Amino acid sequence: MTIKLLAVGDLHLGRRPPRLPENLSARIDDFSPATGWERIIDLAVRERVQAVLLAGDVAESTQDYFEALPRLQAGATRLNDAGIPLLAVSGNHDVDILPRLIDQVPEARLLGAGGEWESVGITGDGNGDAEQVTIWGWSFPAPRVTESPIATLPAPPDRGPHLGLLHCDRDQSQSPYAPVTTEQLRNTGFDGWLLGHIHQPDALHAGQAMGYLGSVVGLDAGEPGPRGPWLVEIRDGRIQRLEQRPLAPLRWERLDVDITGATTGAAVATALSRRLEALGADLTRGADWPDLTALRVRLTGECDLTREAIEAELPDNGRAMGLPGTGQIQWFLEHLRIDTRPTIPLSRLAERDDQPGLLARRLLTLQRAGDDPERRALLEAARQHLQSSMTDSRWRQLPGDDPDPESIAVWLRERGQDALRAMLAQEAD
Incomplete structure (x- = not known):
């Protein structure tokens, strides 16, 4: 008989997606991890799995106790009614809240409480x-754990x-979040x-x-691609199937669209429409x-x-x-990046002794290797110029309070290309 398990990565109940369109703001919960959790329960019951496994960070933080409790209770009750046990370990986010939650959910079980390894057997038919x-399973005993929990795993x-x-944090020896190595x-x-x-998620x-199961729902634009639980099937003493089920209600995606040769905005819209259809x-x-x-x-x-x-x-x-x-699927434009090149090569424009020529030379400098002295000097000058006024709206567009050189280079290239296109358009007029 085949044993089926449903393995669930970082759920983060309590989080909600940022930057939703105005016409969907009233439905924000429909695209949250809470809805992903409901779909996980539906899948577990439909597939008749033998257990649901939660790999930590079930809740976002201790402030989300009253948000997470009814969600977890409702899911555990449905699983229990279907004869499906719910097993969980705590992570660094929910080290305090998950044991409290499970105390109120008798149908669920916390494995490895207090950082002590614990095992449970699952059989196909009893x-x-x-x-x-x-x-x-092993659960975080404190928000920070600097030693590998594998060291205390019994044979x-x-x-x-x-x-x-x-x-855990794999192959990050200095991590405070239960560092372990692949070996x-x-x-x-x-x-x-x-x-x-x-x-x-890893390619399991x-x-x-x-490997990593990944988040159940992408929490922001930095988590693109499919998200959802993993169905594990065991037969004849071996794992026969390990398949992700991308049931997240919200999916973040990055889409490159080549608009070479487009001479009107309508042509750009047509190219985007074709990519959307694909x-x-x-x-x-699926x-x-x-x-x-x-x-x-x-x-x-170009x-x-x-x-x-x-x-x-x-x-x-x-x-x-x-x-x-x-x-059925809706979409919205979360961010537009215009990263096109002028139809006249930058190398030719750089030969000119005017503003477009100067800008073309700087854009060519940005294309050099990261250790190029002129490139590094250009990026540092840009950083100092923008930091001279922390209220500068251009600086606030960069990621983080202290963006890295490559983020500044990308930002400069986009703005430089915008300015160059505007200059060339004025010449054409």
Whole structure:
């Protein structure tokens, strides 16, 4: 008999997506981790799994106790009614709140409380000769753990398979969040490690069952791509299937659109529309679809259209629309990046002794290697100029309070290309 498990990464109940369009602001909960949790429960019941496993950071913080409690209670009750146990370990975010939550949810069980490894056996039908898997769990005893929890893992009995459920920071020796190494995990001899903490999921499969499950719902634009739980199937003492089910209600995506040769804003809109149709076909290929897709669009290629001409034909980020070819999925433009080159090569423009020529030379400098002295000097001069007034709106557009040189280089290139296109457009007039 096959054992089915549903492994869930960082859930972060209490978080809500940022920067939703105005016409969806009243439905913000529909695209939150709470809705992702409801879909996980639906899937677990539908697939008749033998257990649901939570790999830590179930709640965002202690302030989310009253938000997370009814969600967790409702899900655990449905699972219990279907005969499905709910097993969890705590992470660095929910080290204080998850034990309190589980105290109020008798249908759920916290594994490895206080940083002590604990195991539980899962069988296919309750028969001692039936298929069986042992789940090993360890929970954060404090918000910061600087030693590897693998060091205290007891030697498992010979009978397998064995799966580890752990919230940790892999291959980051100085991390305060339970640092472990890939070698340590492999040396345990376990058949798989289902990890929480890093929100980007690994490319897991039956032959590679050690890695991060990822966040259940992308929490911001920095978490693009498919998100959702992983279905694990065990048969004949081995993992036979490990498949992600991308059921997140909100999906962040990055979309490159080549607009080479476009001479009107309408041509740009047509190129974007074609890419949207291709995206819709890709998203609807499987059984799990998002309800909403937030897009960071990057326009590339050779084009002399100004930002104003392009933006005049594209939707703003204040409203959601239907994704072409899907009939159900909505999308909105979360961010537009215009990263096009002028149709006249920069090397030719740089030969000119005027403002476009000076700007072209600086853009060429930005294309050099990161250790180039002129490039480094240009970036430092830009940093000092922008930092001279912390109220400068241009500085606030950069990521973080102290953006790295490459972020400044990208920002400079975009603004420089905008200015160059505007100069060339004025010459054409």
